[in-house]
Amino acid sequence: MRRPTIKDVASLAGVSPMTVSRVINLEPTVHADTVQKVRRAIETLHYRPDATARSLRGTRSFTIALVYDDNPNANYILSLQNGVLGACRERGYELLIYPCDPRSPRLVDELSLLAKNARLAGLVLTPPMSENARLLAKLKANDVAYARIIAARGDPKDGAPCVYVDDHKAAYAITAYLIQLGHTAIAFLWGDPHYRSSPERYEGYADAMKEHGIPVRKKYVLEGTYTFEDGFRRARKLLAGKDAPSAIFGSNDEIAAGALAAARSAGLDVPWDLSIAGFEDNPFSRQAWPALTTASQSTSEIGRHAASRLLEQLQKGTLPGSERFVPELVIRGSTAPPRAERRAPAAAGA
Amino acid sequence: MRRPTIKDVASLAGVSPMTVSRVINLEPTVHADTVQKVRRAIETLHYRPDATARSLRGTRSFTIALVYDDNPNANYILSLQNGVLGACRERGYELLIYPCDPRSPRLVDELSLLAKNARLAGLVLTPPMSENARLLAKLKANDVAYARIIAARGDPKDGAPCVYVDDHKAAYAITAYLIQLGHTAIAFLWGDPHYRSSPERYEGYADAMKEHGIPVRKKYVLEGTYTFEDGFRRARKLLAGKDAPSAIFGSNDEIAAGALAAARSAGLDVPWDLSIAGFEDNPFSRQAWPALTTASQSTSEIGRHAASRLLEQLQKGTLPGSERFVPELVIRGSTAPPRAERRAPAAAGA
DNA sequence: AGGCGGAATGGTAACGTTATCAACGGTTGC
DNA sequence: GCAACCGTTGATAACGTTACCATTCCGCCT
Numbered sequence: 190m191r192r193p194t195i196k197d198v199a200s201l202a203g204v205s206p207m208t209v210s211r212v213i214n215l216e217p218t219v220h221a222d223t224v225q226k227v228r229r230a231i232e233t234l235h236y237r238p239d240a241t242a243r244s245l246r247g248t249r250s251f252t253i254a255l256v257y258d259d260n261p262n263a264n265y266i267l268s269l270q271n272g273v274l275g276a277c278r279e280r281g282y283e284l285l286i287y288p289c290d291p292r293s294p295r296l297v298d299e300l301s302l303l304a305k306n307a308r309l310a311g312l313v314l315t316p317p318m319s320e321n322a323r324l325l326a327k328l329k330a331n332d333v334a335y336a337r338i339i340a341a342r343g344d345p346k347d348g349a350p351c352v353y354v355d356d357h358k359a360a361y362a363i364t365a366y367l368i369q370l371g372h373t374a375i376a377f378l379w380g381d382p383h384y385r386s387s388p389e390r391y392e393g394y395a396d397a398m399k400e401h402g403i404p405v406r407k408k409y410v411l412e413g414t415y416t417f418e419d420g421f422r423r424a425r426k427l428l429a430g431k432d433a434p435s436a437i438f439g440s441n442d443e444i445a446a447g448a449l450a451a452a453r454s455a456g457l458d459v460p461w462d463l464s465i466a467g468f469e470d471n472p473f474s475r476q477a478w479p480a481l482t483t484a485s486q487s488t489s490e491i492g493r494h495a496a497s498r499l500l501e502q503l504q505k506g507t508l509p510g511s512e513r514f515v516p517e518l519v520i521r522g523s524t525a526p527p528r529a530e531r532r533a534p535a536a537a538g539a
Numbered sequence: 540m541r542r543p544t545i546k547d548v549a550s551l552a553g554v555s556p557m558t559v560s561r562v563i564n565l566e567p568t569v570h571a572d573t574v575q576k577v578r579r580a581i582e583t584l585h586y587r588p589d590a591t592a593r594s595l596r597g598t599r600s601f602t603i604a605l606v607y608d609d610n611p612n613a614n615y616i617l618s619l620q621n622g623v624l625g626a627c628r629e630r631g632y633e634l635l636i637y638p639c640d641p642r643s644p645r646l647v648d649e650l651s652l653l654a655k656n657a658r659l660a661g662l663v664l665t666p667p668m669s670e671n672a673r674l675l676a677k678l679k680a681n682d683v684a685y686a687r688i689i690a691a692r693g694d695p696k697d698g699a700p701c702v703y704v705d706d707h708k709a710a711y712a713i714t715a716y717l718i719q720l721g722h723t724a725i726a727f728l729w730g731d732p733h734y735r736s737s738p739e740r741y742e743g744y745a746d747a748m749k750e751h752g753i754p755v756r757k758k759y760v761l762e763g764t765y766t767f768e769d770g771f772r773r774a775r776k777l778l779a780g781k782d783a784p785s786a787i788f789g790s791n792d793e794i795a796a797g798a799l800a801a802a803r804s805a806g807l808d809v810p811w812d813l814s815i816a817g818f819e820d821n822p823f824s825r826q827a828w829p830a831l832t833t834a835s836q837s838t839s840e841i842g843r844h845a846a847s848r849l850l851e852q853l854q855k856g857t858l859p860g861s862e863r864f865v866p867e868l869v870i871r872g873s874t875a876p877p878r879a880e881r882r883a884p885a886a887a888g889a
Numbered sequence: 890a891g892g893c894g895g896a897a898t899g900g901t902a903a904c905g906t907t908a909t910c911a912a913c914g915g916t917t918g919c
Numbered sequence: 920g921c922a923a924c925c926g927t928t929g930a931t932a933a934c935g936t937t938a939c940c941a942t943t944c945c946g947c948c949t
Binding site: 196213214245246 | 905906907
């Protein structure tokens with residue numbers, strides 16, 4: 190029993206294949222009665238248009254790609270992927286997943302060819318690809334549609350659909366919360382600088398400090414990568430000095446988890462001896478002991494919205510504006526007011 | 540500048556499109572000189588065959604799907620996905636990802652239609668879909684090629700390519716290690732019973748106990764799911780009783796992490812008061828404090844091999860046999876010999 | 890010598906859809 | 920009353936590839 194084709198539907202409905210095609214594509218020029226007939230025939234036969242033939246003959250394609258860093262945070266990427274996939278399924282699109290190395294010199298060419306070679310309707314770009322100006326320019330030049338997920342405080346207004354996550358505001362909120370608890374000696378551990386989220390988070394921290402009249406001390410701000418190991422290393426260094434901070438804000442949960450391990454190996458009791466906060470709210474942070482105070486992003490919603498905006502643009506031709514997400518402060522057990530005896534020397538040192 | 544087609548290559552090489560097609564498909568009936576000419580033309584034009592047209596016209600398709608539980612362990616799925624994707628890229632295949640609900644009553648129909656509707660060359664099935672006999676039968680009846688990743692002690696010899704992971708042996712090794720440390724009061728926390736891995740791991744545990752002359756005590760074996768929360772709940776219950784075990788073996792790292800949290804909330808010092816072991820070696824287990832003793836699977840290799848076997852079968856028509864993986868025991872800080880004073884009552888109770 | 894078989898290649902049609910244009914009946918405008 | 924126009928539908932060809940069969944050329948067998 191062969192799969193039904195558009196011709197089967199056409200002859201059952203007593204119209205031409207062309208008319209069926211019009212119904213499938215929601216073209217407005219078909220008479221309502223005809224639409225009914227065709228719809229019924231489609232139902233009866235369980236007809237599903239063949240995406241292969243459609244994109245071979247047509248101008249359009251029904252596949253988009255999700256482009257992501259191939260050395261990913263698994264939870265983040267899989268959530269994103271779920272959201273994107275959900276939006277695709279709703280609209281009958283397929284998803285191609287495309288992990289890639291952001292540092293590859295061939296990245297730009299590779300990605301701009303990808304759309305042609307795989308007959309893609311468009312791309313959903315995640316950081317750091319979504320923040321690569323050279324790539325974006327080339328995609329535009331090649332007329333490749335894309336939606337971006339980026340870290341930013343405001344709408345980039347570059348004409349392409351965009352979901353921007355206000356990491357600055359969330360990092361500000363976390364820092365302000367630590368300050369409100371009574372901390373002043375708050376260290377900040379950076380993430381990879383080639384992700385836009387890193388400076389955004391740092392600036393959120395720095396702005397909160399300044400606006401509360403607390404100077405940002407260089408020795409409390411350490412650069413590094415978004416990894417557990419690097420969080421461990423840096424926290425260890427901070428805690429070994431005699432002017433140790435009373436709180437550590439890690440740029441993501443991995444870093445914070447590393448700091449937690451360092452605290453424990455230094456014999457400190459978190460949160461009483463040291464407060465630790467993370468960012469991202471991956472499942473780990475709820476399961477750690479103590480559970481991490483962090484900023485929670487609804488990653489799968491972010492993915493869903495980015496894909497929806499891209500598909501909407503593709504279908505309606507309009508350029509939909511951007512959308513803002515602000516990660517929410519989630520207070521858990523890893524943060525508490527500082528010990529009086531620990532706060533004193535730190536304040537004196539500042 | 541249009542994408543080059545097979546005709547462009549043909550006229551540049553001075554042959555017919557048919558011959559170019561033969562070269563692309565590595566058919567042996569083309570003269571060596573002709574192959575050279577065509578290859579050069581392909582290089583010159585940067586020609587890439589159009590997968591859309593190939594699968595529309597041809598018998599074959601160049602996309603396979605990765606089918607997985609939509610409520611997944613992110614690290615596991617993403618690693619698997621990476622491996623599968625690697626194998627696909629090597630051979631010029633595309634990957635469709637297909638998360639699904641294993642409990643859906645429509646699962647079997649949905650998946651057997653999937654292959655036709657999306658013109659798929661085959662499926663890579665992961666647990667528990669790979670262990671669903673009704674699904675496998677239907678796929679076979681519909682002539683859908685698939686490769687399976689399953690938990691099993693031996694080759695299922697069902698004619699389909701298969702990667703089987705010997706969870707039994709690894710669970711045996713973990714249990715034997717705990718026994719060797721001196722534990723006899725070893726609790727076992729089950730995973731979801733509708734995953735084949737759960738009984739496999741349990742039997743590995745039970746066999747190790749029996750072969751070392753230690754009876755399996757019912758009160759030390761608790762059923763449940765593969766989640767942190769359920770690990771926490773069950774460990775708490777075990778530790779609350781006065782006949783608490785000196786070691787807990789969780790069926791996966793999530794469960795073990797839950798047990799770790801329960802131990803901590805009960806004021807126990809792991810590993811000195813209680814040893815805890817997990818299974819799977821997800822990144823969390825290295826970052827926990829103390830780091831978890833566990834069994835390590837090279838998940839991305841498993842994915843790569845499953846996909847390779849499927850693609851090999853599709854290309855060569857041979858039915859490649861199955862392949863065995865045995866997770867390796869990884870000893871970390873969460874296990875230690877039992878305290879003498881804790882072991883005594885437990886031994887007395889056994 | 891005639892025929893036969895194999896190796897190498899080409900011609901033709903088709904996969905399932907849609908872009909394009911043509912055609913139809915029925916207004917509307919002048 | 921005739922042209923221009925609208926809403927609706929259909930015929931045709933094409934997208935890029937490959938299945939299938941036909942053709943050519945050659946050497947070899949009887």
